[in-house]
């Protein structure tokens with residue numbers, strides 16, 4: 577082996593050892609923070625099941641909801657929940673089988689708990705998650721009572737909201753019947 581080759585070999589081996597030592601010394605700084613534990617009830621765990629799991633405690637009725645609706649929702653959804661620039665949220669119950677089916681909350685949605693989930697996480701569309709639990713119960717009571725799905729006097733709570741039967745509850749067909 578020539579002197580040049582030997583010194584090349586020595587340099588290569590030295591570099592190899594050096595680089596492996598360097599590597600061992602690299603300390604990775606932890607970045608970010610641990611992901612939120614969404615298994616617990618928290619502001620990250622917004623999903624409410626049809627059986628009411630995850631509904632926060634609270635109460636609200638249609639009369640209270642009507643006032644909040646006028647202030648925070650009517651500008652887009654119309655004064656009575658119909659006729660605004662955004663989707664109607666009231667009316668059209670029973671229209672699905674008609675010549676002009678309209679999918680509204682009350683005509684189409686199978687579970688009343690979805691209404692709480694949706695309003696809390698998405699409405700008003702420019703201020704999502706700004707409403708208290710009581711306000712969302714009140715708005716849900718207003719929307720449901722306008723179509724006679726619940727009594728207008730009912731104080732809606734985390735206990736009775738899951739018991740509300742929506743008109744189209746049985747209108748969905750499973751694509752996996754078994």
Ligand code: HEC
Nearest residue numbers: 648649652662663665679680681694695699700701702715
């Ligand atoms: C700035 C306009 C705006 C305001 C204010 C607003 N919404 Fe909406 N809302 C929308 C739009 C737009 C949609 C449709 C969103 C989509 O399809 O993704 C919608 C959808 C909805 C739906 C679902 C309707 C459906 O059939 O899918 C509900 C329920 C609802 N809004 C309730 C409310 C309530 C309750 C308030 C008041 C707290 C409110 N919204 C305030 C614009 C608004």
